[in-house]
Amino acid sequence: MDKQKFHERNPYLFVLILEISIIAVLFIVGGIALKLELPEYYMYGLVLAILAIITAIILWKLDWWRIIGFQRLSKKYMLLLIIPVIPLIGNLFGRYNSIHFGFYIYYFLLSVLVGFAEEGIYRGIILQVLLRRGVWKALVISSVLFSLSHIMNALAGWNLGHVLLQLTYSFALGFGWSAFALRTGTIWPLMIIHCLIDFFSFIKAENIFKSLQSSQPDSKAIIYSIGLSAIFIIYGIVVTKSMIKAGKFAGENS
Numbered sequence: 681m682d683k684q685k686f687h688e689r690n691p692y693l694f695v696l697i698l699e700i701s702i703i704a705v706l707f708i709v710g711g712i713a714l715k716l717e718l719p720e721y722y723m724y725g726l727v728l729a730i731l732a733i734i735t736a737i738i739l740w741k742l743d744w745w746r747i748i749g750f751q752r753l754s755k756k757y758m759l760l761l762i763i764p765v766i767p768l769i770g771n772l773f774g775r776y777n778s779i780h781f782g783f784y785i786y787y788f789l790l791s792v793l794v795g796f797a798e799e800g801i802y803r804g805i806i807l808q809v810l811l812r813r814g815v816w817k818a819l820v821i822s823s824v825l826f827s828l829s830h831i832m833n834a835l836a837g838w839n840l841g842h843v844l845l846q847l848t849y850s851f852a853l854g855f856g857w858s859a860f861a862l863r864t865g866t867i868w869p870l871m872i873i874h875c876l877i878d879f880f881s882f883i884k885a886e887n888i889f890k891s892l893q894s895s896q897p898d899s900k901a902i903i904y905s906i907g908l909s910a911i912f913i914i915y916g917i918v919v920t921k922s923m924i925k926a927g928k929f930a931g932e933n934s
Contacts, residue, residue, distance in 0.1 A: 687742070691809045698738075698806065699825055705730050706829075721790070728793035735800040748804030749867030757864040763915045764860050767853065767908065768873050771880040779883065787882040795875030802826040802854060803861045803870055815862065815920060823854035849905045856912030859919040 713723035
């Protein structure tokens with residue numbers, strides 16, 4: 681009988697250690713950046729670069745690149761992309777800022793790191809580790825942790841209303857995207873969508889960080905976030921139930 685690995689014997693402890701490591705990176709780098717009075721986008725860049733490296737190391741050590749979904753999306757699942765891609769479509773609209781070309785490059789690279797690190801950790805590693813304890817537990821816990829990871833925005837001085845709204849929205853988004861990842865067995869479409877959502881967010885506002893620090897979310901933003909959150913929760917439940925009813929799913933970790 682093969683000896684079980686640590687993450688197989690102690691999935692919750694493994695996830696706890698990983699989450700504590702993420703929080704430590706957020707607060708240590710964030711604290712240093714604030715102490716040195718570095719711009720917020722430098723802090724985000726440092727944090728995400730470290731998290732991307734941690735993600736790559738774990739995937740390499742576990743040899744999980746294919747298991748978490750680095751494989752092509754089957755044509756039979758293409759229609760399941762309709763809901764996950766909605767936030768990207770919504771983000772295409774709005775006023776774009778005129779910024780130096782170098783910032784476009786920087787924000788794009790930053791967005792690539794976001795897509796790889798966050799999807800790799802929450803829709804990849806954590807989701808697969810917790811899958812041994814049940815599909816619903818894996819979906820809910822990974823989504824809660826993904827939501828809580830956005831608490832780092834408080835370090836950048838975001839308005840409390842924006843932070844709470846994003847925590848709710850990110851949980852619902854994570855829940856729906858996690859269901860998609862498990863059902864289809866692929867994660868790279870989510871990485872691309874996530875990357876592009878963040879990229880357009882970065883370049884749309886005149887100063888996205890200052891705007892989120894000073895103002896309360898308006899009624900349109902609240903309605904949009906709550907409505908989309910409901911859609912993603914329903915989508916996640918429907919996809920997961922159909923997956924369980926079928927008796928198997930494409931993202932199953934054998």
